[in-house]
Amino acid sequence: MSNNWEKGTICIQGGYSPKAGEPRVLPIFQTATYKYDDPDHLASLFNLEAAGHLYSRISNPTVAALEEKFAKLQGGVGALATASGQAAVLYAILNICKVGDHIITASTLYGGTVNLFTVNLKKMGIEVSFVDPEASKEEILALAKENTKAVYGETIGNPGLNILDFDKFAEVAKELKVPFLVDNTVGTPYLCNPFEHGVNVVIHSTTKYADGHAQSVGGIVVDGGNFDWANGNFSEFTEPDPSYHGIKYVETFGNAAYITKLRVTLGRDLGACQSPFNAYLTNLGLETLHLRMERHSQNALELAKWLEKHPKIKWVNYPYLETSPEYDRAKKYLKGGASGLLTFGIDGDIEAAKKFTKALSLVALVVTLGDVRSCLLHPATTTHSQLSEEEQIASGVTPDLMRVSIGIEDINDIIADFEQALSVI
Ligand SMILES: *Cc1c(COP(=O)(O)O)cnc(C)c1O
Numbered sequence: 001m002s003n004n005w006e007k008g009t010i011c012i013q014g015g016y017s018p019k020a021g022e023p024r025v026l027p028i029f030q031t032a033t034y035k036y037d038d039p040d041h042l043a044s045l046f047n048l049e050a051a052g053h054l055y056s057r058i059s060n061p062t063v064a065a066l067e068e069k070f071a072k073l074q075g076g077v078g079a080l081a082t083a084s085g086q087a088a089v090l091y092a093i094l095n096i097c098k099v100g101d102h103i104i105t106a107s108t109l110y111g112g113t114v115n116l117f118t119v120n121l122k123k124m125g126i127e128v129s130f131v132d133p134e135a136s137k138e139e140i141l142a143l144a145k146e147n148t149k150a151v152y153g154e155t156i157g158n159p160g161l162n163i164l165d166f167d168k169f170a171e172v173a174k175e176l177k178v179p180f181l182v183d184n185t186v187g188t189p190y191l192c193n194p195f196e197h198g199v200n201v202v203i204h205s206t207t208k209y210a211d212g213h214a215q216s217v218g219g220i221v222v223d224g225g226n227f228d229w230a231n232g233n234f235s236e237f238t239e240p241d242p243s244y245h246g247i248k249y250v251e252t253f254g255n256a257a258y259i260t261k262l263r264v265t266l267g268r269d270l271g272a273c274q275s276p277f278n279a280y281l282t283n284l285g286l287e288t289l290h291l292r293m294e295r296h297s298q299n300a301l302e303l304a305k306w307l308e309k310h311p312k313i314k315w316v317n318y319p320y321l322e323t324s325p326e327y328d329r330a331k332k333y334l335k336g337g338a339s340g341l342l343t344f345g346i347d348g349d350i351e352a353a354k355k356f357t358k359a360l361s362l363v364a365l366v367v368t369l370g371d372v373r374s375c376l377l378h379p380a381t382t383t384h385s386q387l388s389e390e391e392q393i394a395s396g397v398t399p400d401l402m403r404v405s406i407g408i409e410d411i412n413d414i415i416a417d418f419e420q421a422l423s424v425i
Pocket residue numbers: 084085086087089110112113154158183185186204205206207208217218219
């Protein structure tokens with residue numbers, strides 16, 4: 001298979017190359033187990049001496065095709081698909097941190113990740129420091145401790161829509177000799193390649209734009225293969241692992257040490273694997289990612305420009321709007337569009353906002369993003385309602401903020417729906 005295909009070609013043909021007489025389209029290998037002829041072969045699989053499928057909690061041909069396509073698309077050396085985006089975030093961190101460790105994160109995060117970090121990671125003894133993404137490099141470095149093991153952020157904060165200053169956070173991570181992890185769910189592998197900006201591990205909720213049709217919950221962790229795990233800070237990567245007869249990950253797997261360790265330890269022991277059926281659907285969705293992201297971005301920019309001129313709209317935020325404070329950074333880190341999220345505030349109170357929401361008909365009230373169907377929600381009373389007011393503000397949620405995940409319907413119909421709904425308030 002060609003290694004230098006453009007993204008649009010990888011979306012369609014990456015990860016699966018059938019031989020003569022084999023199915024043209026990636027099949028669903030709906031199997032838990034695999035058959036062998038030779039006990040020595042099976043033993044070598046168990047000892048990680050040979051590559052091959054052993055049990056679908058660890059790997060499966062349909063899931064593997066998705067992982068290979070995704071790794072290529074995102075420009076990494078390997079990937080592990082998980083049961084959900086939440087599982088991907090948890091795995092990515094637990095592969096590096098254990099009890100007593102510490103990470104630094106930009107505060108503008110998905111609400112579920114904030115809960116994971118502040119509640120469950122804390123229970124596991126991993127401490128997380130949140131920092132304003134606009135803090136200076138020195139201010140971020142001042143949060144570092146002896147046990148700091150990672151720097152974390154999201155490409156496009158949801159729903160603040162701030163674009164991460166990759167260069168600054170990458171410098172912090174380099175200085176601390178720790179990996180830089182980024183959740184690129186909203187950026188998508190089509191619009192943004194964090195590995196070109198100093199990131200070492202990329203995480204996605206594939207539930208969103210990757211699947212694109214709101215059909216399958218899933219996640220993926222992609223290894224950039226560009227971090228020196230043997231720098232003295234990460235002994236689990238260099239010391240013998242007793243659960244595999246003393247295998248040493250860096251020595252044995254080189255620049256794929258991170259993703260291999262993730263699969264064979266956390267994948268094996270925690271078991272949040274992606275099902276073959278979900279991988280099949282996610283792969284089908286990815287086949288049109290390049291076309292969808294262009295249309296999502298185009299529709300979002302057009303709606304944002306229309307809303308900006310509407311007298312009942314107080315403010316609009318879309319990173320590709322020239323009036324957005326994020327515009328320069330968006331142009332630098334996002335190529336070809338700024339994805340499908342935009343936010344705005346209605347000129348009116350919460351009752352007006354509710355009336356407007358009820359009046360929408362094509363644009364539905366739905367708790368997801370990245371769907372081909374347009375949807376809208378009010379984060380302060382839904383996705384971010386479990387956070388304190390302070391935490392809400394820190395993650396970019398103001399009380400009047402409405403978040404739209406623009407679909408790929410005809411933009412004229414989307415605008416007409418907004419127009420009629422605004423006319424009732
Ligand atoms: C949805 C989402 C997650 C969590 O993913 P699930 O697939 O819902 O578990 C993580 N990060 C971001 C940015 C998300 O939008």
